[in-house]
Amino acid sequence: MKTISKLEGTQKDVNSALSKYSKLLEKSFNPDISKAYRNIDFDIHTVNRIIADHFYQEGQFILGDCFVDEPEAAAKKSPFLEMYQILEAIRSQNLEPALQWATTNHEKLKQNGSDIELKLHRLQFVEILKKCGRDEALKYARAFLAPFAASHIAEVQKLMACLLWAGRLDSSPYAELLSPMNWDKLAEELTQQFCHLIGQSYESPLSVTVAAGVQGLPTLLKLMNGKKQEWHVA
Template sequence: MADKLPTLHKDLLAVADKSRLTSAVNDVDSIIAQLLEARDSIAAGKSLSPGSSLLYTMSRFLMHGMRFTERDPHAASLILTKLQNPIKEGFENVNNDLKAVSKTQKEFGKALDRSFPVTPIPTEYDVMQKHPALINRAIVMHLLREGHFDVARVFMDEARDLASMTPDLTATYDHNGVDDSGEDAAWAADGAPSNSYETTNSTLNESGSLQGKFQRLYSILHDIKTHNLSPAIQWSRANSDALEERGSNLEFDLCKLQFIWLAKSQSHELLLEKYHADAAYDGEAHQNVPIGGTLGAGAGSLLGGFRDGMSAALGYARDNFDRFRERHPAEIERLAAALVFASNIRESPYATVFETATAFEDLAAAFTREFCSLLGLSAESPLYVATTAGTIALPRLIKYIGATRSKRTEWTSANEMAFETPLPASMTYHSIFVCPVSKEQTTRDNPPMRLPCGHVLAHDSLHNLAKGTKFKCPYCPEEGQIQDARQIYF
């Protein structure tokens, strides 16, 4: 498909040199100009007779479509008659322009079809066909994450009604006639519902409890975006133990931004502009004023704003930063030092400290991640991630299936991909280690093991190489004991 892009690019450049809607628009403007000119000509040569009544004038207007005087009743008809052929020719030009544009669009559409032929997607086997309730759950969770609570509730009500009328899908057969209900049985053995109706009801109850939590999330996010950090700070403080276990800095980041915002809360930039405007207006009046002297109304508001902002920020720091002094001493010192340069922060070494252009948006994203993590959920919607990853992998999958079918071979592995799919870094969640000896990917049952020499092998490969309790590293002459090998985690 990629090798056809240069040809498609040439076709696209050719479209730019062909007919466009500009010609049609120009022709329509020409028609409008002719009509306006005719209207002005008729109106300019006629005026109401002094003795004509309003009712009489309106009746003549309705009869002839134009207002005219008793002196020249045929002037309007003559002008409209002369206008017929130019207007007719103008409409023909517009139609020709539109036909040319339509022809160009069809030609480029054919070029698109040649470059991107429609390839049917294989649908012989759908691994999710037996789990409609799980698909519904993913959709509901996505709607809740996006804040569409009413839509999620209606969707679950309809899904529950449909599940009550649908036979149990746990004992279904695949397209080869093989009983494939083992996965559902294993899933039910773990304590989860074992049929579609029970799963739907369980999802409904779960979504009901999560809806209130996500509503609070969106309420706090709204407050953050409106520069009100108090609800977010209260939530992080109430969940400080859980956040501490995760090594999260969310509470400190919220308090730090609150400190910065308090220091800037008196609109320092606006006060600076007012002060400079007053100084320019008064000329020499504000120059060489001694400290403590009278600086005028603008400067007085400026200093008062600085005093109020610094006082509020310092008071907040005394009340809240003490709990963070062990983990973030350097940050706290930098914030305190920045206040000294508050009146000239842009020229100071601490200019970046008071920069809040994207601070609230970044903090809202961080708050969402931590909030979802405490609920045992990922920061991004799994449905969105799965759909995006599937869309990226789909072209390669179609090409692979086409190649295997041409060779009369079939892809039989339904639980894993037959090839690597390059995904963006944002979708890489778990590192993968392939044993250099067995060439197999490590798993939970066969984890990677670090040898005393620093080389890494799979657990099974290590035991296959060992003679009793001793082994020799296949990559260096060093020997070691199996008990000295340590499992590592990526």
């Protein structure tokens, strides 16, 4: 009986503490959502530039032009116009613009530790082998893959082995080189490297900011309603 009485007493203490929990939350957190921000004067020009940058990075050039004047718009969207022209060519399985860009930025890409130039030549080599045969592929390899032999010998050797499977690469140990996914992955990596070289983040800063705000808003709304919080650690 003593044990039961002791448990009942403990349970009462727990219930009492829980009943005070919501009041403690109200004291610890201000439920007024207006306290979560400061009244500041926005620089409309700066805000418009941020929005324009977002649309240019997303390839929405007409929308971006609505937020900045013409001279500034031309300067801001010029690199993204080039990027989307390259990406459009890749979607059409034309690697020439991408290869030209990689050649122009060879040293910068090398300094960043990027091997995208080799990946572009690899895909071009496979396309030539598939469409034009062994002899043309070998010529291409001598001209464009040989310079990478010292730093990427294993990759170059694998591509040379593909020559033995000319006309039947799809049934070879290197059939994955024919996967359409290689084009998508290359386009994504090129976008990342392109943005890096022009000093832009891969993801639009505006998108990241909005996403963070949307993710945090439910918590603020719960605080406003005085509800218990569930903290999630990513």
